[in-house]
Amino acid sequence: MSSIPAQIPAYIDANAKAFVDRLARAVAIPSISGDVNNRKDVFAMADFLEGELVKLGVSVKRAKLGKQVLDGVELELPDAILGTLGSDKAKKTILLYGHFDVQPALKSDGWDTEPFVLTEDPETGRLIGRGSSDDKGPVLGWLNAIEAYQKSNVEIPVNIKFCFEGMEESGSEGLDELIEAEAKAGGYFHGVDAVCISDNYWLNTRTPALTYGLRGISYYKITIAGPARDLHSGVFGRTVHEPMTDLIALMSKLVTPSGDILVPGVEDLVAPLTEQEKARYVSLDYSVSDVEHSAGAKVALSDDKATVLMGRMRYPSLSLHGIEGAFSAPGAKTVIPAKVSGKFSIRLVPDQTPATVDPLVIAYLKSEFAKLNTKNTLSIENLHGGKPWVADPDHWNYEAAKRATKAVYGRAPDLTREGGSIPVTLTFAESLGVNVLLLPMGRGDDGAHSTNEKLDKSNFLQGSKLLGTYLWEVAKS
Numbered sequence: 001m002s003s004i005p006a007q008i009p010a011y012i013d014a015n016a017k018a019f020v021d022r023l024a025r026a027v028a029i030p031s032i033s034g035d036v037n038n039r040k041d042v043f044a045m046a047d048f049l050e051g052e053l054v055k056l057g058v059s060v061k062r063a064k065l066g067k068q069v070l071d072g073v074e075l076e077l078p079d080a081i082l083g084t085l086g087s088d089k090a091k092k093t094i095l096l097y098g099h100f101d102v103q104p105a106l107k108s109d110g111w112d113t114e115p116f117v118l119t120e121d122p123e124t125g126r127l128i129g130r131g132s133s134d135d136k137g138p139v140l141g142w143l144n145a146i147e148a149y150q151k152s153n154v155e156i157p158v159n160i161k162f163c164f165e166g167m168e169e170s171g172s173e174g175l176d177e178l179i180e181a182e183a184k185a186g187g188y189f190h191g192v193d194a195v196c197i198s199d200n201y202w203l204n205t206r207t208p209a210l211t212y213g214l215r216g217i218s219y220y221k222i223t224i225a226g227p228a229r230d231l232h233s234g235v236f237g238r239t240v241h242e243p244m245t246d247l248i249a250l251m252s253k254l255v256t257p258s259g260d261i262l263v264p265g266v267e268d269l270v271a272p273l274t275e276q277e278k279a280r281y282v283s284l285d286y287s288v289s290d291v292e293h294s295a296g297a298k299v300a301l302s303d304d305k306a307t308v309l310m311g312r313m314r315y316p317s318l319s320l321h322g323i324e325g326a327f328s329a330p331g332a333k334t335v336i337p338a339k340v341s342g343k344f345s346i347r348l349v350p351d352q353t354p355a356t357v358d359p360l361v362i363a364y365l366k367s368e369f370a371k372l373n374t375k376n377t378l379s380i381e382n383l384h385g386g387k388p389w390v391a392d393p394d395h396w397n398y399e400a401a402k403r404a405t406k407a408v409y410g411r412a413p414d415l416t417r418e419g420g421s422i423p424v425t426l427t428f429a430e431s432l433g434v435n436v437l438l439l440p441m442g443r444g445d446d447g448a449h450s451t452n453e454k455l456d457k458s459n460f461l462q463g464s465k466l467l468g469t470y471l472w473e474v475a476k477s
């Protein structure tokens with residue numbers, strides 16, 4: 001079996017500094033899709049990415065996705081970046097997806113460095129910065145691989161389609177409709193043979209992985225309002241129904257400290273576990289210490305590896321995320337908030353969908369709120385949702401990725417389902433009718449969405465080689 005020409009990985013090694021510098025330029029753009037004040041930066045990141053693709057000879061099309069109302073302000077959704085490289089009918093066509101928006105980050109959140117300044121730790125080789133791992137590093141990894149082919153005078157063995165978006169961290173608004181429209185005959189995505197996404201992570205810090213399943217999500221916002229304005233607790237305490245008290249009581253009814261979901265019927269929708277499936281979790285290269293290392297503390301819910309893994313991959317979870325409208329600044333402020341909102345989400349698994357879970361959640365919240373006998377009012381919103389996804393890990397797309405992983409890392413990858421949600425994965429699978437592969441670049445301790453997010457420099461470079469080798473191997477499948 002022939003291997004990828006040696007000059008391609010050699011080029012990546014020789015140009016490591018230039019590739020890290022390009023990642024630093026990308027990280028410096030605070031493309032936070034969920035903040036009104038940063039919407040211009042998401043567009044700036046789209047401009048940056050378009051420019052880098054054009055340098056590689058990619059034919060780029062900017063796709064308008066419409067508008068949204070965010071925090072009471074009507075905004076243009078960031079353009080999706082669609083690109084085409086190659087149109088040889090004798091070659092397979094692979095669609096590459098990634099996103100260029102990021103989660104919010106402030107130094108005051110607990111970062112050791114400025115979050116939008118890529119900082120290399122010389123002792124560990126970590127590249128620290130918001131978006132370094134999720135998902136700017138992997139997106140630029142594709143560009144690194146393509147540049148290595150071109151500068152090494154090696155023909156890219158497949159046609160490539162690109163779909164990069166700037167709203168993934170905020171529900172991928174507008175993208176599903178674009179994919180469904182462009183999947184039709186004559187559309188931009190018509191004729192794609194398979195999809196590859198690099199927007200997830202190894203289970204641990206040592207074993208490469210391929211991911212064939214993701215949990216879905218339903219994300220909720222519950223708002224409780226009462227007084228016409230914020231009140232002084234010394235004047236109104238114990239004289240009025242307080243929205244914050246009601247909200248805390250209501251959110252305490254959603255999940256137990258051990259992770260059990262209290263909404264009736266939600267757990268009943270989960271596909272039953274078989275002994276064969278459980279055996280797959282037992283065999284993975286993962287331990288309870290791995291999850292505790294990633295969390296930074298000994299806080300795992302169980303000492304049993306399979307139980308912890310299944311809690312991450314094959315069972316739903318309900319997590320409380322935050323409260324809006326409450327006093328949170330330093331010092332003491334004796335205020336009764338007039339209106340507060342709580343946010344939580346449920347990660348969904350087969351056979352759950354937002355359509356089956358939402359009615360259960362809404363009915364339960366209304367029932368529990370009624371039990372409070374409060375004169376305040378409750379409103380419930382589903383901010384976004386996506387169905388779970390599972391693919392065939394024996395498909396030729398996965399077989400190519402297995403060979404590529406072994407060629408780059410010298411070992412076969414773990415086959416995993418993942419706890420996170422990338423709703424567009426299912427949209428690609430259903431709209432295009434093709435296999436979708438998740439091929440991660442980063443490690444399990446990268447801290448995406450957290451403080452001090454990082455991507456190991458070795459993973460950035462080896463991951464770029466992996467993506468390039470995958471393209472080589474998939475052409476032979």
